[in-house]
Amino acid sequence: xxxxxxxxxxxxxxxxxxxxxxxxxxxxxxxxxxxxxxxxxxxxxxxxxxxxxxxxxxxxxxxxxxxxxxxxxxxxxxxxxxxxxxxxxxxxxxxxxxxxxxxxxxxxxxxxxxxxxxxxxxxxxxxxxxxxxxxxxxxxxxxxxxxxxxxxxxxxxxxxxxxxxxxxxxxxxxxxxxxxxxxxxxxxxxxxxxxxxxxxxxxxxxxxxxxxxxxxxxxxxxxxxxxxxxxxxxxxxxxxxxxxxxxxxxxxxxxxxxxxxxxxxxxxxxxxxxxxxxxxxxxxxxxxxxxxxxxxxxxxxxxxxxxxxxxxxxxxxxxxxxxxxxxxxxxxxxxxxxxxxxxxxxxxxxxxxxxxxxxxxxxxxxxxxxxxxxxxxxxxxxxxxxxxxxxxxxxxxxxxxxxxxxxxxxxxxxxxxxxxxxxxxxxxxxxxxxxxxxxxxxxxxxxxxxxxxxxxxxxxxxxxxxxxxxxxxxxxxxxxxxxxxxxxxxxxxxxxxxxxxxxxxxxxxxxxxxxxxxxxxxxxxxxxxxxxxxxxxxxxxxxxxxxxxxxxxxxxxxxxxxxxxxxxxxxxxxxxxxxxxxxxxxxxxxxxxxxxxxxxxxxxxxxxxxxxxxxxxxxxxxxxxxxxxxxxxxxxxxxxxxxxxxxxxxxxxxxxxxxx
Amino acid sequence: xxxxxxxxxxxxxxxxxxxxxxxxxxxxxxxxxxxxxxxxxxxxxxxxxxxxxxxxxxxxxxxxxxxxxxxxxxxxxxxxxxxxxxxxxxxxxxxxxxxxxxxxxxxxxxxxxxxxxxxxxxxxxxxxxxxxxxxxxxxxxxxxxxxxxxxxxxxxxxxxxxxxxxxxxxxxxxxxxxxxxxxxxxxxxxxxxxxxxxxxxxxxxxxxxxxxxxxxxxxxxxxxxxxxxxxxxxxxxxxxxxxxxxxxxxxxxxxxxxxxxxxxxxxxxxxxxxxxxxxxxxxxxxxxxxxxxxxxxxxxxxxxxxxxxxx
Numbered sequence: 026x027x028x029x030x031x032x033x034x035x036x037x038x039x040x041x042x043x044x045x046x047x048x049x050x051x052x053x054x055x056x057x058x059x060x061x062x063x064x065x066x067x068x069x070x071x072x073x074x075x076x077x078x079x080x081x082x083x084x085x086x087x088x089x090x091x092x093x094x095x096x097x098x099x100x101x102x103x104x105x106x107x108x109x110x111x112x113x114x115x116x117x118x119x120x121x122x123x124x125x126x127x128x129x130x131x132x133x134x135x136x137x138x139x140x141x142x143x144x145x146x147x148x149x150x151x152x153x154x155x156x157x158x159x160x161x162x163x164x165x166x167x168x169x170x171x172x173x174x175x176x177x178x179x180x181x182x183x184x185x186x187x188x189x190x191x192x193x194x195x196x197x198x199x200x201x202x203x204x205x206x207x208x209x210x211x212x213x214x215x216x217x218x219x220x221x222x223x224x225x226x227x228x229x230x231x232x233x234x235x236x237x238x239x240x241x242x243x244x245x246x247x248x249x250x251x252x253x254x255x256x257x258x259x260x261x262x263x264x265x266x267x268x269x270x271x272x273x274x275x276x277x278x279x280x281x282x283x284x285x286x287x288x289x290x291x292x293x294x295x296x297x298x299x300x301x302x303x304x305x306x307x308x309x310x311x312x313x314x315x316x317x318x319x320x321x322x323x324x325x326x327x328x329x330x331x332x333x334x335x336x337x338x339x340x341x342x343x344x345x346x347x348x349x350x351x352x353x354x355x356x357x358x359x360x361x362x363x364x365x366x367x368x369x370x371x372x373x374x375x376x377x378x379x380x381x382x383x384x385x386x387x388x389x390x391x392x393x394x395x396x397x398x399x400x401x402x403x404x405x406x407x408x409x410x411x412x413x414x415x416x417x418x419x420x421x422x423x424x425x426x427x428x429x430x431x432x433x434x435x436x437x438x439x440x441x442x443x444x445x446x447x448x449x450x451x452x453x454x455x456x457x458x459x460x461x462x463x464x465x466x467x468x469x470x471x472x473x474x475x476x477x478x479x480x481x482x483x484x485x486x487x488x489x490x491x492x493x494x495x496x497x498x499x500x501x502x503x504x505x506x507x508x509x510x511x512x513x514x515x516x517x518x519x520x521x522x523x524x525x526x527x528x529x530x531x532x533x534x535x536x537x538x539x540x541x542x543x544x545x546x547x548x549x550x551x552x553x554x555x556x557x558x559x560x561x562x563x564x565x566x567x568x569x570x571x572x573x574x575x576x577x578x579x580x581x582x583x584x585x586x587x588x589x590x591x592x593x594x595x596x597x598x599x600x601x602x603x604x605x606x607x608x609x610x611x612x613x614x615x616x617x618x619x620x621x622x623x624x625x626x627x628x629x630x631x632x633x634x635x636x637x638x639x640x641x642x643x644x645x646x647x648x649x650x651x652x653x654x655x656x657x658x659x660x661x662x663x664x665x666x667x668x669x670x671x672x673x674x675x676x677x678x679x680x681x682x683x684x685x
Numbered sequence: 686x687x688x689x690x691x692x693x694x695x696x697x698x699x700x701x702x703x704x705x706x707x708x709x710x711x712x713x714x715x716x717x718x719x720x721x722x723x724x725x726x727x728x729x730x731x732x733x734x735x736x737x738x739x740x741x742x743x744x745x746x747x748x749x750x751x752x753x754x755x756x757x758x759x760x761x762x763x764x765x766x767x768x769x770x771x772x773x774x775x776x777x778x779x780x781x782x783x784x785x786x787x788x789x790x791x792x793x794x795x796x797x798x799x800x801x802x803x804x805x806x807x808x809x810x811x812x813x814x815x816x817x818x819x820x821x822x823x824x825x826x827x828x829x830x831x832x833x834x835x836x837x838x839x840x841x842x843x844x845x846x847x848x849x850x851x852x853x854x855x856x857x858x859x860x861x862x863x864x865x866x867x868x869x870x871x872x873x874x875x876x877x878x879x880x881x882x883x884x885x886x887x888x889x890x891x892x893x894x895x896x897x898x899x900x901x902x903x904x905x906x907x908x909x910x911x912x913x914x915x916x917x918x919x920x921x922x923x924x925x926x927x928x929x930x931x932x933x934x935x936x937x938x939x940x941x942x943x944x945x946x947x948x949x950x951x952x953x954x955x956x957x958x959x960x961x962x963x964x965x966x967x968x969x970x971x972x973x974x975x976x977x978x979x980x981x982x983x984x985x986x987x988x989x990x991x992x993x994x995x996x
């Protein structure tokens with residue numbers, strides 16, 4: 026190129042400037058994001074969750090259902106109390122003015138019980154819903170594989186965690202706020218202090234926030250939403266009853282009573298304190314507990330403080346937990362190692378044949394499959410277990426239970442330490458210890474059986490294995506019954522712990538061996554019944570947590586709500602009749618309520634000589650008769666369970682194929 | 686083997702499949718092509734007896750899916766687009782589970798599992814936990830599962846989705862092998878080139894309507910009215926003269942330059958061979974740098990046959 030041409034040629038374009046490096050967010054801004062509650066709680070996660078829940082019909086059904094339930098209960102309580110009071114007061118005034126005054130007086134007496142009942146219903150439902158709503162937060166994202174996308178954004182762990190808590194708590198808070206006006210409306214009857222209702226509402230709301238926060242926290246480290254929900258409910262129960270257990274020990278063993286601030290953990294007692302005052306009672310402080318009358322304020326503050334602390338812990342642990350794919354891989358490697366160990370231990374089988382292609386018509390029953398050529402790796406066949414002819418049942422039996430090895434190990438150690446502790450303080454031989462443990466065991470087994478049943482089919486749906494299962498030749502009866510037995514089987518670990526406790530109690534002389542049999546006869550049908558209802562609910566409902574929650578509510582309604590209802594109804598009937606209503610009611614209760622039956626079963630504990638069981642109407646019966654009664658009751662529950670499953674089989678086609 | 690008449694499936698106001706008619710013969714490998722949401726998976730779910738409420742009729746081996754679901758399940762293998770697996774089982778246990786679920790006699794299970802594992806090249810993974818398999822291996826395990834009861838018909842919904850190139854090639858080879866074994870396959874995929882290589886017939890569906898069903902060669906002939914040839918001349922100045930000469934021949938439908946500087950000559954239908962183009966160009970004194978007959982691809986067929994619905 027000539028010099029002139031070179032001069033005329035345009036100058037080469039300068040290389041493009043490198044893109045400026047993205048400036049790191051200043052520290053003060055990051056801190057500001059951390060401390061800005063609006064940024065933390067109402068960011069992208071909150072908005073997404075609210076939009077999603079706003080489109081779900083189930084959310085509106087939940088709200089409407091609770092309101093309807095509340096109105097129903099308030100209505101029933103009103104009707105019961107009004108009739109009873111009218112009879113009690115004896116409205117004999119013939120004049121209209123006198124009648125109206127008597128009616129007004131009656132209503133003022135009724136109002137506190139209406140509000141108290143309503144508050145407890147709202148509390149139970151809201152806290153349960155809080156735990157169940159919070160538990161799927163991260164676990165669901167992990168399962169649907171959207172968690173990586175969230176982690177890949179610039180959202181901080183705190184924004185994700187607080188966003189989830191805020192969104193999920195808002196759903197439940199809305200329900201509670203809808204219910205409170207219904208309860209306050211009862212104030213028109215008079216006789217109720219509005220401040221107490223507001224205080225009770227605050228206790229409920231703070232407990233809901235704690236339940237949601239615990240759910241989100243557990244969700245971080247759990248793959249299954251139902252496991253997270255169960256753990257959350259367990260933690261809430263422990264927090265709620267820890268002060269009471271201490272207090273019982275203090276009374277029975279002369280230990281120092283729990284300090285007043287320790288009662289702040291006990292949220293149901295805070296509500297109990299307030300509702301007791303509604304009724305004009307003396308509250309827990311008046312019953313001899315070392316509690317400040319205003320401990321409910323401490324309870325609210327404790328709930329909120331614990332919520333913030335747990336949320337901050339969850340925020341701190343969010344990224345490590347979210348990126349813990351390596352933990353999944355680690356678990357898979359561990360499983361592989363276990364399989365290899367099994368392979369080494371298992372005796373070698375003859376080498377299998379290996380055809381070059383599929384044997385023709387291999388699956389037909391008539392034609393035998395052709396012999397296949399030798400396998401290149403015969404050792405590989407040795408680690409596997411042989412699947413039986415009922416594959417769903419086979420898998421259900423071999424599925425890992427609700428507890429991991431570590432949990433089982435820790436529980437076992439805790440059991441031994443507890444047993445030693447009880448022995449050390451001479452509590453082991455005391456019947457009260459055995460009775461308390463039996464009742465706690467029944468509560469635990471009901472909770473776990475209800476939760477396990479709910480996860481059975483809905484869990485398959487969530488794991489996307491349900492469709493494939495439906496394309497097989499398995500019958501609906503086989504699927505439902507196998508799933509039910511699987512749920513029962515998964516309660517095995519808890520049942521073993523309970524059985525071990527009873528065994529220790531027997532050895533220590535705190536329980537008769539026959540009581541262990543009776544307790545087993547009470548527990549087994551309950552587990553079977555809840556497993557069957559859980560499986561059918563799991564078939565009907567799309568989400569495992571929803572099915573588990575409804576199943577648990579069913580248990581509460583059957584064994585807590587029904588007795589209250591029966592007491593109300595029979596109390597009314599008794600007023601107008603002079604029959605053996607009490608006996609009839611007690612028999613009915615015995616037949617339907619495992620807690621009552623357990624109470625009768627453990628009553629003669631420690632008695633000298635032959636055990637006698639107080640059966641209403643029949644006086645006291647011997648062990649043989651009581652065993653026969655329990656056998657009859659157990660058979661009835663088992664038949665109920667079979668009936669529920671029969672309904673499930675009947676509606677199977679309607680619900681099993683729904684999502685396709 | 687598969688016969689669908691007037692199949693219509695609605696989800697509320699959305700019509701997923703709209704009056705679909707389709708016939709797939711025995712031993713046929715049918716490629717089901719369509720964009721997302723076109724109705725492919727819905728059609729497969731109807732055939733797999735997972736959908737009960739629909740209009741029209743669907744038969745597998747002459748049996749109605751509404752009334753003979755149990756019989757159909759014995760002769761049909763369905764692999765959904767998203768494969769959920771029981772990750773707490775080993776590969777062998779997983780296959781045993783489904784062999785048992787399909788009522789394969791216990792004595793025959795071992796041999797069948799061995800053979801399907803070999804066919805799907807998973808023998809080495811027999812003891813491995815399902816959760817530890819790669820995506821490609823899990824897909825192959827899914828194919829192994831649907832073969833476990835020796836079905837005559839296979840419905841494979843996006844079997845190659847999410848697989849790396851090697852895994853795709855392996856999957857294609859596997860499906861071709863299954864076709865050779867005489868099974869009827871219905872395979873949906875977005876990777877049209879792969880379907881073109883292994884399918885004996887295709888169906889193109891869009892917005893629930895079947896736009897085309899038939900052989901691939903027939904699809905190609907519908908797409909291209911005639912053969913096309915791309916010609917690059919060394920001397921561009923000779924191009925106008927060459928174009929005039931080519932357009933003057935009655936066997937040539939048209940000549941257009943493309944964006945690569947070539948002349949694309951479209952022949953009229955029935956014009957056999959393209960040697961006469963060379964004769965014309967040489968006669969005009971054009972120096973030819975390249976002379977390339979253009980292939981019609983399945984993508985072209987898909988775009989052309991779905992054009993109306995897209996618009």
